[in-house]
Amino acid sequence: MQQKLEAFMDEQKSAVQQEIYDRLRGLDIPERLKASMVYSVEAGGKRLRPILLLAACQAYSDDTEVALTPAVALEMIHTYSLIHDDLPAMDDDDLRRGMPTNHKKYDEATAILAGDALLTYSFELIANDSGLTDQQKIRVIQSLSEVSGPKGMVAGQILDMKAEQRDITLGELETIHTHKTGELLRFAVATGAYLGGASNEQIAHLETFANYLGLIFQIQDDILDVTGDPDKIGKPVGSDKANNKNTYPKLLGLDEAIEKKSRYVQQAKEALHRADAASSYLAMLADYFSARDY
Amino acid sequence: MQQKLEAFMDEQKSAVQQEIYDRLRGLDIPERLKASMVYSVEAGGKRLRPILLLAACQAYSDDTEVALTPAVALEMIHTYSLIHDDLPAMDDDDLRRGMPTNHKKYDEATAILAGDALLTYSFELIANDSGLTDQQKIRVIQSLSEVSGPKGMVAGQILDMKAEQRDITLGELETIHTHKTGELLRFAVATGAYLGGASNEQIAHLETFANYLGLIFQIQDDILDVTGDPDKIGKPVGSDKANNKNTYPKLLGLDEAIEKKSRYVQQAKEALHRADAASSYLAMLADYFSARDY
Numbered sequence: 001m002q003q004k005l006e007a008f009m010d011e012q013k014s015a016v017q018q019e020i021y022d023r024l025r026g027l028d029i030p031e032r033l034k035a036s037m038v039y040s041v042e043a044g045g046k047r048l049r050p051i052l053l054l055a056a057c058q059a060y061s062d063d064t065e066v067a068l069t070p071a072v073a074l075e076m077i078h079t080y081s082l083i084h085d086d087l088p089a090m091d092d093d094d095l096r097r098g099m100p101t102n103h104k105k106y107d108e109a110t111a112i113l114a115g116d117a118l119l120t121y122s123f124e125l126i127a128n129d130s131g132l133t134d135q136q137k138i139r140v141i142q143s144l145s146e147v148s149g150p151k152g153m154v155a156g157q158i159l160d161m162k163a164e165q166r167d168i169t170l171g172e173l174e175t176i177h178t179h180k181t182g183e184l185l186r187f188a189v190a191t192g193a194y195l196g197g198a199s200n201e202q203i204a205h206l207e208t209f210a211n212y213l214g215l216i217f218q219i220q221d222d223i224l225d226v227t228g229d230p231d232k233i234g235k236p237v238g239s240d241k242a243n244n245k246n247t248y249p250k251l252l253g254l255d256e257a258i259e260k261k262s263r264y265v266q267q268a269k270e271a272l273h274r275a276d277a278a279s280s281y282l283a284m285l286a287d288y289f290s291a292r293d294y
Numbered sequence: 295m296q297q298k299l300e301a302f303m304d305e306q307k308s309a310v311q312q313e314i315y316d317r318l319r320g321l322d323i324p325e326r327l328k329a330s331m332v333y334s335v336e337a338g339g340k341r342l343r344p345i346l347l348l349a350a351c352q353a354y355s356d357d358t359e360v361a362l363t364p365a366v367a368l369e370m371i372h373t374y375s376l377i378h379d380d381l382p383a384m385d386d387d388d389l390r391r392g393m394p395t396n397h398k399k400y401d402e403a404t405a406i407l408a409g410d411a412l413l414t415y416s417f418e419l420i421a422n423d424s425g426l427t428d429q430q431k432i433r434v435i436q437s438l439s440e441v442s443g444p445k446g447m448v449a450g451q452i453l454d455m456k457a458e459q460r461d462i463t464l465g466e467l468e469t470i471h472t473h474k475t476g477e478l479l480r481f482a483v484a485t486g487a488y489l490g491g492a493s494n495e496q497i498a499h500l501e502t503f504a505n506y507l508g509l510i511f512q513i514q515d516d517i518l519d520v521t522g523d524p525d526k527i528g529k530p531v532g533s534d535k536a537n538n539k540n541t542y543p544k545l546l547g548l549d550e551a552i553e554k555k556s557r558y559v560q561q562a563k564e565a566l567h568r569a570d571a572a573s574s575y576l577a578m579l580a581d582y583f584s585a586r587d588y
Contacts, residue, residue, distance in 0.1 A: 108383030
């Protein structure tokens with residue numbers, strides 16, 4: 001099971017990275033702008049969002065080719081958000097995945113513009129994708145703009161910045177995570193399923209699945225900061241506590257956080273069952289998100 | 295003639311501002327994010343870009359209603375670019391149109407996010423506009439993403455920043471202006487005409503018109519910095535020279551700059567004639583762009 005999932009993830013990751021490479025390297029734009037965009041998009045990462053999108057497509061169709069451009073656009077939006085979040089005025093991070101952040105490698109102005117360019121380019125890629133019908137393009141653009149804009153990811157970032165200055169409730173913590181990371185996961189799953197031919201009812205159940213998946217991901221992130229292996233997670237353990245960050249273990253205690261995660265995995269799988277996707281890679285991905293040690 | 299143009303501009307400006315108001319005020323998003331977006335979009339300005347879009351539509355059709363959402367989206371993209379350009383890492387401006395810039399009124403992080411939100415929201419507005427067909431939406435989104443992204447406006451901003459550190463040729467100066475401001479004007483004119491029902495050939499001539507219009511706008515901007523009335527232009531004269539900015543009067547001398555502007559007005563009108571729009575408001579707007587004293 002584990003091996004089968006890993007083979008699937010490797011295959012999809014390769015497809016996504018090749019497509020990203022093709023889409024960026026061919027751009028005829030000022031050299032410094034391109035280098036800065038390429039630097040962050042190719043800096044690696046697990047490509048979980050595009051893989052999730054392709055897995056959701058694969059749950060309903062053998063042809064995942066149709067979903068490749070939306071998957072790449074999603075990864076570019078995710079990357080733009082990381083570049084802007086790392087800026088001195090925001091989280092002020094010097095390193096990401098062990099490498100200098102964009103504004104450290106280049107400069108602040110270039111990093112701001114590289115983020116702006118990736119955000120805009122992601123819509124351009126979808127609008128110009130010859131594999132999608134106009135109707136499909138519009139539905140994908142509607143969703144992507146909604147989940148990444150002022151009602152979605154940007155709202156999450158504003159709420160997160162405000163929350164850093166005080167203690168918050170579990171409800172507030174989940175609202176922040178839902179906006180900041182959950183919305184993009186919801187887009188991934190719903191868009192992949194839509195392009196794979198899922199019904200609106202199936203998509204609705206998958207959105208419930210994605211909500212749980214986002215929370216599972218976040219709880220595990222918080223748990224790893226307490227119990228993880230620094231070599232594997234790529235940062236020292238205990239940094240959330242040192243920064244007085246609002247986390248599940250802080251609000252619930254470690255045992256109750258682990259318990260909550262298990263309940264969410266159960267509920268995620270029930271939603272998958274209702275979406276007729278219980279035996280898809282999505283089910284394995286829920287376990288993977290819950291058990292990952294990096 | 296002048297009076298007729300002013301009445302038209304006032305009418306379109308009101309329509310655009312009402313639509314902006316409706317689209318922003320109703321947003322259910324975090325208060326600080328909304329306030330910051332509203333602040334910059336409603337800070338005024340001449341709304342030249344949306345007016346140009348609506349005038350291009352009106353040159354071919356009596357119904358300009360269809361073009362209102364794209365006009366508003368364009369103004370939001372323009373506003374996002376001003377917010378990001380004003381940031382300390384970019385032009386580091388404290389004032390715009392006599393009022394504190396977004397990051398001065400709020401803070402840098404909020405200004406970055408307000409810009410990101412306006413950019414994303416502009417695509418959402420077009421994708422959800424019930425007055426456009428899917429085909430129209432896709433064509434508008436294709437153009438808007440291209441002119442505002444890494445090949446267009448963002449490229450112009452990177453080139454402009456690099457040029458500030460050295461002397462450049464007239465050719466380089468025009469490349470910067472074409473990307474930084476010309477592309478959005480080209481979008482305005484081409485999109486308005488397209489939605490008004492113009493043929494592809496007419497649109498091609500209008501794009502030539504828009505290129506000249508952008509250069510006319512910029513030359514007049516540079517001339518006003520030498521000969522303008524500080525009360526009317528809202529900033530001291532001579533600031534370009536003091537900042538050693540690359541301008542037309544600097545590269546050509548004032549007389550030759552004025553001469554060049556006149557030639558461009560002539561060429562703009564010839565392009566309009568070929569686009570069968572010689573008697574539209576667009577012709578008056580070319581004179582207006584050339585003769586404005588603020």
